[in-house]
Amino acid sequence: MNSITLQPAVSVKGEIIVPGDKSISHRSIMLGAIANGITTVRGFLRGEDNMSTMKAFRAMGVDIADDGETIRITGCGLRGLKEPGDVLDCGNSGTTIRLITGLLSGQSFFSVVTGDQYLRKRPMKRVVEPLSLMGARISGRSGGTLAPLAINGGALKGIAYQSPVSSAQIKSSLMLAGLYADGETTVSEPSLSRDHSERMFRLFGASLTINDNGVSVRGGVELTAQEVTVPGDISSAAFFMVAALITPNSELLIKNVGVNPSRTGVIDILQAMGGDIQLVDQREVSGEPVADLLVRSSRLKGISISGSVVPRAIDEFPAICVAAARAEGVTTIRDAKELRVKETDRITAMAVNLRKLGITVVETEDGMDITGSELLVGGNVDSSGDHRIAMSMSVASLVATSAITVTDIECVATSFPTFFPLLEKVSSNC
Ligand code: S3P
Secondary structure, three states: OOEEEEOOOOEEEEEEEOOEOHHHHHHHHHHHHHEEEEEEEEOOOOOHHHHHHHHHHHOOOOEEEEOOOEEEEEEEOOOOOOOOOOOEEOOOOHHHHHHHHHHHHOOOOEEEEEOOOOHHHOOOHHHHHHHHHOOOEEEEHHHHOEEEEEEEOOOEEOOEEEOOOOOHHHHHHHHHHHOOEEOEEEEEOOOOOOOHHHHHHHHOOOOEEEEOOEEEEEOOOOEEOOEEEOOEOHHHHHHHHHHHHHOOOOEEEEEEEEOOOOOOHHHHHHHHOOOEEEEEEEEEEOOEEEEEEEEEOOOOEOOEEOHHHOHHHHHHHHHHHHHHHHOEOEEEEOOOHHHHHOOOOHHHHHHHHHHHOOOEEEEEOOEEEEEOOOOOOOEEEEOOOOHHHHHHHHHHHHHOOOOEEEEOOHHHHHOOOOHHHHHHHHEEOO
């Protein structure tokens, strides 16, 4: 099992560019594949999760060329995908499997989707159930709640679905199915999850309305190829924001970061903790807000985190937990039960790891209480095969009293293949 040993740092300084946004990269392939014409994508994230999406669409006959800079997708129109000759392996990617299950439900062919040992344990009922209400014929392990899932694509009808959880994967899966359904498909959720699908559907010319009842998609409308530029992923930037905030003598400029309001919960939370984060040169690219982030070392204090900010920061909690471990006082996290069904149970994984560094953590069913400390001891921690646990514990090493060894770090390649070289580039040990 791969591991890395990281030494404490005296500062985090410089200027970095983080790789492209994972969510937007997935969606650019999916919509490009079913649009008419050639879609070009710049800034695409070539992490393992996105490569799983790319492979799945190539297996359905879509020509996707990559010259190392630009991805060129020759769209085959709404009805042009071909039956794949084999099982579609989505690897570790929840976004790939849940979104394409929606898309595949409306095709006129049979397909099977699966993933790695972690993905095969993650809940699929959340998409299978509403898709079945639309008429999808999906079966799978455990009564159709776990992958592999077998999908007998066919005719769908639009429904109005009130999702019990705020989840962009559920919403987007139904929106993609909705492109093939008779009539209108409406999805609403308790509070807004990331809205990249809504923005990209618009960009590609889908018939879409957004109102208080949620998002509605009209079926049967052909999409038009686009030129997409993907901004840097705020979820990747979050590790470096926390790194610069907690390490003394630090000043870091993170360039070209997506600051879509449905994703900026992490900035709101860290600023509320006293973090010095400035948004510089705000602009819009391919329908998404973008800015440079200037982050300086700060004295952080514990706060209470709950409610609608939680889905807006859902992937950033491992990094936020590390900030909380260094803050003065207690940080309480609630309404975050979804963290238990991510790549691993992130509440338990972070609690176990932070305790190993001497931090007091109390787990609750839907969150945790973290008592911050000036003293983080070194030691051995494990990622549980989860990229964000691996990266957040690597950031914690910057302020520990001695080295931290993080085991099982290959998973970092799913979202941020250049994470360790970048961390080394900006952190100084002497
Ligand atoms: C994602 C949605 C979120 C997030 C995941 C990416 C997406 O999952 O955690 O990393 O691209 O739609 P949920 O929809 O399960 O909250």
